[in-house]
Amino acid sequence: MASYSKELEVAQLAVQRAAILTRKVFHEKAKGTISKDDASPVTIGDFGAQALIIHAIKKNFPDDQVVGEEEASSLRENQKLRDQIWALVDGTKLKDPEAEKILGGPIESIDAMLDAIDAGNSAGGNKGRIWALDPIDGTKGFLRGGQYAVCLALMVDGDVKVGVLGCPNLPVDDSVPLTAESGIDQTDAEGKGVLFAAVSGQGATSRPLGIAGLGKSQPIQMKEVKDISQATFCESVEAGHSSHGDQFEISKKLGISKPSVRMDSQAKYASIARGAGDIYLRLPVRADYQEKIWDHAAGDLIVREAGGEVTDTLGRRLDFSKGRTLAENKGVVAAPVAVHGHVLSAVKEVLAAKK
Ligand SMILES: Nc1ncnc2c1ncn2[C@@H]1O[C@H](COP(=O)(O)OS(=O)(=O)O)[C@@H](OP(=O)(O)O)[C@H]1O
Ligand SMILES: [Mg+2]
Ligand SMILES: [Mg+2]
Numbered sequence: 001m002a003s004y005s006k007e008l009e010v011a012q013l014a015v016q017r018a019a020i021l022t023r024k025v026f027h028e029k030a031k032g033t034i035s036k037d038d039a040s041p042v043t044i045g046d047f048g049a050q051a052l053i054i055h056a057i058k059k060n061f062p063d064d065q066v067v068g069e070e071e072a073s074s075l076r077e078n079q080k081l082r083d084q085i086w087a088l089v090d091g092t093k094l095k096d097p098e099a100e101k102i103l104g105g106p107i108e109s110i111d112a113m114l115d116a117i118d119a120g121n122s123a124g125g126n127k128g129r130i131w132a133l134d135p136i137d138g139t140k141g142f143l144r145g146g147q148y149a150v151c152l153a154l155m156v157d158g159d160v161k162v163g164v165l166g167c168p169n170l171p172v173d174d175s176v177p178l179t180a181e182s183g184i185d186q187t188d189a190e191g192k193g194v195l196f197a198a199v200s201g202q203g204a205t206s207r208p209l210g211i212a213g214l215g216k217s218q219p220i221q222m223k224e225v226k227d228i229s230q231a232t233f234c235e236s237v238e239a240g241h242s243s244h245g246d247q248f249e250i251s252k253k254l255g256i257s258k259p260s261v262r263m264d265s266q267a268k269y270a271s272i273a274r275g276a277g278d279i280y281l282r283l284p285v286r287a288d289y290q291e292k293i294w295d296h297a298a299g300d301l302i303v304r305e306a307g308g309e310v311t312d313t314l315g316r317r318l319d320f321s322k323g324r325t326l327a328e329n330k331g332v333v334a335a336p337v338a339v340h341g342h343v344l345s346a347v348k349e350v351l352a353a354k355k
């Protein structure tokens with residue numbers, strides 16, 4: 001079995017470096033936000049983080065492909081925005097020269113930065129080594145001052161082998177349980193920022209998200225759910241991204257009376273993987289929406305390696321081999337292995353009753 005130790009080290013350091021950049025933008029008022037063709041927002045933080053991460057991947061693994069959320073066409077036409085991003089990218093380094101060397105050093109020029117962003121254009125698929133990258137997941141949360149995540153996963157022949165999530169606004173302490181306020185960034189910089197990782201067959205870990213080399217890691221595990229009515233379930237903040245109504249019906253069916261924890265980004269997967277919460281439900285709002293692979297690849301592996309099961313609403317494993325989207329899946333149901341079947345039955349009953 002391949003160990004993927006080099007890939008894991010590069011991925012974690014690349015995400016850690018990119019998070020230095022996103023944290024800078026998070027604390028600035030002007031985030032250089034523009035609207036994409038689908039009317040969703042993108043900021044200088046998203047572009048900068050994508051450039052830095054793809055640069056590190058290409059330096060270490062030149063033949064690998066990348067499926068990245070962003071592309072640079074709007075920057076090629078907008079010099080002001082491009083220069084703003086370059087100032088950020090050029091000034092972002094890990095405070096450990098050895099770690100910086102592992103990432104292949106800085107990006108050489110503005111043109112190289114734009115090319116790095118555009119190298120995230122792989123069509124995906126079921127052959128070879130392909131990285132899935134979401135430079136800022138939960139951009140709306142990032143803009144609102146909530147949770148967000150820097151997400152990177154390596155797929156080999158369509159199967160996720162390595163997953164890394166940088167969550168700058170989650171508490172370092174794995175044992176802090178989720179509350180209704182967890183989705184809001186309420187604490188100061190002290191004690192915040194977690195780097196989650198998993199390798200297929202090797203378990204999942206967390207460690208503090210630092211600014212130099214990698215900190216000390218510890219294994220993480222999902223919590224045992226003894227009484228499902230006491231379970232904590234997570235869902236999106238944005239009602240346009242998952243159906244709060246269906247999710248409420250499902251939780252009622254499970255006897256859960258606690259309100260949901262609304263949280264942006266794959267911080268939801270990370271939070272249940274470390275046992276701070278129990279269940280993540282993402283029921284489709286629109287029948288025709290196809291989930292993007294970069295919104296799920298890292299979280300899917302981290303939850304499964306921490307003792308969870310992740311399927312769609314029909315009980316199928318998420319299939320990352322179909323291209324840039326999860327074309328063969330509908331929604332997400334993530335829970336500890338022991339209770340996943342029970343949760344899935346409630347999901348199916350609620351969806352059947354709607355028909
Ligand atoms: N209609 C629809 N249905 C499902 N998902 C959608 C939809 N539209 C957008 N998106 C994707 O949602 C990503 C963020 O969603 P999250 O649930 O993680 O967070 S949030 O609370 O909704 O912000 C978000 O990721 P980012 O763009 O990286 O923020 C989108 O890829
Ligand atoms: Mg996303
Ligand atoms: Mg994104």
Ligand SMILES: [Mg+2]
Pocket residue numbers: 040041069139
């Ligand atoms: Mg986006």
